[in-house]
Amino acid sequence: MAQVTTVDDVTVIATESLSKRFPRVTALDRLSVDVGPGVTGLVGANGAGKSTLIKILLGLSPATEGRAEVLGLDVATKGGDIRERVGYMPEHDCLPPDVSATEFVVHMARMSGLPPTAARERTADTLRHVGLYEERYRPIGGYSTGMKQRVKLAQALVHDPQLVFLDEPTNGLDPVGRDEMLGLIRRIYTDFGISVLVTSHLLGELERTCDHVVVVDGGKLLRSSSTTDFTQTTTTLAIEVTDTDEHPDGTRAVREALHARGVDLLEGGGGLPGAGHVLLLTAQGEETYDLVRDVVADLGLGLVRMEQRRHHISEVFTDSDAQQDTQRKEAVGHGG
Template sequence: MITTESLTKRYPRVTALDRLTLDIEPGVVGLVGSNGAGKSTLIKILLGLLAASEGRASVLGLDVVRDGSKIRERVGYMPEHECLPPDVSATEFVLHMARMSGLPTAAARERTADTLRHVGLYEERYRPIGGYSTGMKQRVKLAQALVHDPQLVLLDEPTNGLDPVGRDEMLDLIRRVHTDFGISVLVTSHLLGELERTCDHVVVIDGGTLLRSQSTAEFTQATQTMAVEVTDSERHPDGAAAVCAALVGSGVAVTADGRLLLVDVSDESTYDTVRDAVAGLGLGLVRMEQRRHGIVELFRPQTPDAQPVPFRGQHEKEGSRGSASTP
């Protein structure tokens, strides 16, 4: 779906992309990185809106330098920034975008109605966009990206500014874009949990370089670690510490993470040992479950001698750092 080879973008004082090489297959793919990691720069290069300093890139088999207009015919784009005219309705705006993409008037009207219904704006489609909530505006941006029935949509931070309910609804819509219509999706975010639950594959970049590209299922598979949480009692005010001491005395490897105990599961007998330790201390068992990897671990060292890779906070904006370096 997307291929880059040594893709580099330099500005006078900043390197936004640094020899980025990756291959992205069809499906729902998450591009994760902090603000300033190079996500938006990559999308603009893929759309042919920004020239790379070095390297090559192709989208749907089309070269981004030679075939920019052909790429934009087949790709939908939902920008991160505010870009909607406030004094027109959603129907007028999405219809205009459909006509701009080359659809005849009748087909454009039909596609506009269908797309606004799909994103949940059918009842509100004739109201001026200026009176919409942030969540409704995000849905309009998604609708205009889908109205011409593209093969691929690029969604840049689609949950920006949304409350938890709005984020959940947007993530469900994104998933349905692929499951209901077979359209591939590349979605960017700096929120790791969003991509973990939405995407089939995750590409992680930081400082314009590739950290990891891996299927979500492979990375979030179950570990050999069990998470145990227990209650306290008058006899044992710190129940977790008491259980930890008992397990260590039984030869079980355990690590305390606050009130949560992370127990290494060597074999089936480990479960019995934990149960007996909790019961023997007269404590209650809140939960005992197999732990799964989280995408946040992509930013932790993978070898004992590796250096931690920083995941920059949301306050850092693209272009506010020095030249990128390879982690």
């Protein structure tokens, strides 16, 4: 897809001490963050300030203080230019029920400045991309929730933006529909080079979809880093082995053999019957792998897996005090 202007290689969105205050609520509190190209997740509980931030970035709502730029354009003075280059998928259902997806998306393409023929061609291409091509002439009122979400995604993409804001795009979807939507979101960048800012209150979704994650809590920046930093590999090694006639409890045999070699196992591994239980130990470099391999081979057991455990993105909340931790986990659908 053609690019309208050259996007800075480093920063797509930048905010500096950005605040938005309402009479009784502070939606954003001195938020400073830089977002580069790719798929970025903006995560936080409902009411954390995610939708407010998007409205400010689109130039639709003025900040109380601070400043922000989108694609190098100041949101306070260049809102119209930003909206020409950015697609927006709103959270709430806002689709007319009595028109078809084709009619609606063509209309939105025309509103974005595309001439009639180009609008129809882009609409057909975009609806095919989001998986609605066969249903494109049916009235939207008869669509499922998942299909309506795809229409909203299509209208955000139809004018070939450089960046799209997707506000809670998986809301109301079943697990299959959620996975399909997340796959579509990933392809927006990998297939077309369009950067994405996607909001969600479900941390697990963003872990497997985004390159970068920004966590906001109470309007404040809690953390901003690459997904790999969030889920960085730990030094905890998980081992699972098969049982044999000679060693009907293979895990116990490995545990005893490792203990005899001076290796202490961590709590949380073992203790379950059969071949499915897992031993956990702290890896001390390559020699730990060699030792485990040799022990398992000497015992004549099969090695089902030997891998390093990874942090889950939701563990970003475990650094806070217990009360805040519990509240945040509940708010963001911990483990979702």
